[in-house]
Amino acid sequence: MTQSRMTEFHDVGGAPIIIGGGIAGLMTALTLAPRPVVLLAKSPLGHEASSVLAQGGVAVSLDADDSVDLHLADTLAAGDGLCDAAAARAILAAGPAMIEELVRLGVPFDRDAKGELALGLEAAHSRRRIVHAGGDSTGHAIVKTLMARIQATPSVTLIERVAARRILVEDGGVVGVLANTHCGPVVFPTDKVIIATGGIGALYEYGTNPAGSFGQGLALAARAGAIMGDLEFVQFHPTALDSDSFPLKLISEAVRGEGAILVDEQGHRFMSGVPGGELAPRDVVARAVWKQMQAGHKVFLDAREKPGVDFPKRFPAVTALCKAAGIDPVRQPIPIRPAAHYHMGGIKVDGSGRSSIDGLWACGEAACTGLHGANRLASNSLLEAAVCGRRVAEDIAGGKIKGKSLLRARAERQANAVPAPGPSDPALVRPIVSRGIGVLRDAQGLREAIADLYPLATGETPASDAATVGLMIAVAALRREESRGAHMRTDFPNHASEARRTSLCLEDALAQARENLPEPVV
Incomplete structure (x- = not known):
């Protein structure tokens, strides 16, 4: 039996197809409105998205003693010589306007007693510039808000429980997406695909990303022939809650920002002699924790003195995670270990999110924009996802839709040329x-x-x-x-x-x- 007879073709009128339902994908879809767009989500929207798990906030220079220049300097320092300075500046400069847009959309950012946005401090930042929502539930709050907007936007067609498995390419350009559904393989003819699938943490035994985040967007782009950038740079978060769960639960960087310290089982503070201490760049802290573990020590995050009794109020989500594991962070040190957390590399894109393949864009963690360099500065990722999702949409909005019959014919030819892939499972990897x-x-x-x-x-x-x-x-x-x-x-x-x-x-x-x-x- 031929591929075309086994495979259903779903006519979306040549509309752009967004793969991924995190902040980057949702922002792309909303910005494209009222232009029709199809959003494919492997799981029900709001599940299996790294954005939902993000406890940190959005890094943005808002305070009077802060500036884009200072934010850029911190970003370049963390990136260790590999940031694209021009690309980084452009993304960071868009931060204040993006926060205003998110507030307009309804994101309930935390505010101080004067009603101003509350600004937190995280590792390797020289100023308090982290905007949070719900304390340590920023990602969840943003995704929840954007999801509500998506569901109220008639131009967005949401198709859940669909796993994109191949980008179909002909003559160097995108002609469709081959996906798996519970009814079998389906082809969506289109000449515009946006990959917003998140990261690769689930490639590792210890990771903080959802179990489905093992780089499927990168595999899609790579098999289509796209160029990848800086793939070797994988950030390991130094303080994941040490347990047998998968993914590991994250103990936010902000906990150290409020004074918690790292100790071994004897209470020795092993970061005291390191420049920056517990707030050194993540790679420095992660390696220090890893070396302690390799030497046979157990490692803990001790928040009993700072933030102390205020811990449950300041970090309600982390408190709940700890208590579920039988730990009271006010009275007990929290067992931690490094875990794969964020991928600085990804699909190489330009300032508009375009890849090396005509008709293929990428945004969010799946993309390599040059912002993060060799090591991401804390909380720059949510900003990048929102800003670059908007940029991709603005770039696509000016394009034309090709003839539907031509797209279908080209997609059918390419679908016939590849076997229908089955489900993915990273367990052996x-x-x-x-x-x-x-x-x-x-x-x-x-x-x-x-x-x-x-x-x-x-x-x-x-x-x-x-x-x-x-x-x-x-x-x-x-x-x-x-x-x-x-x-x-x-x-x-x-x-x-x-x-x-x-x-x-x-x-x-x-x-x-x-x-x-x-x-x-x-």
Whole structure:
């Protein structure tokens, strides 16, 4: 039986298709209104989205003693020489207007006694510039507000429980999306696709992203031929609640911002001699915690003195997480460990969110804009998701819709050329990635990871998409023979003489992987 007979074609009138229901995808859809748009969500809207779990806030220069220049300086310092300064400035400068827009949409940001937006402090920020909602529930508050707007916007067609599995490309341009549904494969003909699928934390055994966030958007783009950028830079949050759950629950950076300290099982404060202490950049703190654990210590976040008795009021969500695990943060130190949290790399895009493939845009964590460089500054991510979602929409809004019959014919040709993929499952990939591409890396571990991931990436199994993303990260990490930001090579512990960003396509990654495979035993 041919692919076209097995596959249903769903006519969306050539409307743009957004893949992903977090802040970036929702903002793109709302900004495109009243232009018709289709929003595909793998799970019910509001579930399986990293945005919902974001306890930190939105970093934006609003105070009288703050400025875009100061915010940019902190961002560049955290990015360790690899930020695109012009791109970063443009995104950060859009912050105040974006906060105004979110307030207009109804986001209930926290306010002080004077009714002004309350500004918090987080690691590596030189000013209090973090806007929160619901204390430590900012992501949830923003997503809830945007979801309500989406549901009241007739131009947005929301299709839930649909997993996009391939971007269909012909002559270098997008012609459709092949997706899995409970009724079988479906093709959506379109020449405009926006990937807003979030991060890769679920590629790891210990991560803070939803279980479905294993880089599916990156796999879609890579298989379509798109260029990736800076894939080796994976940020590990230093303070995830140490438990057997997946994903691990996050203990917000803001807890350390209010004075909590890191100690071992004997109460020794091991960050006291480090510049910045507990508020040093995340990569520094994560490595310090990891080294303590490798030395056989248990590590805790001690908030008993600061914020002390105010903890439940200041951090209601974290308090609930701790109490569910049998811990009272007012009276007990909180057991923590590093966990994969945010991917600075992703689909390489320009200032409008355009990828190297005609008709393919990306925004949010799945995109590599140049804002984060080698290490994301805390709370810049929600700002980037909202600002860049709007930019993508503005870029698309001026385009034309191609003839529906032509799009259908082109999509049908390409759908016939690929097998209908089954469901994805990263379970086989997690131990490989965790072992070889973790907090600390070296050439031997990376080569072993490449050797283990290559057969999975090149096969047609549920693990193939996750393995493809893991393989590309490993190849990029092997190429970067230095330590910079979140990328720490124990065999190359210093900076290279020149800071260079990386670009990689799937074809090149597979070729380099083959060069690093072990010689067959004769």
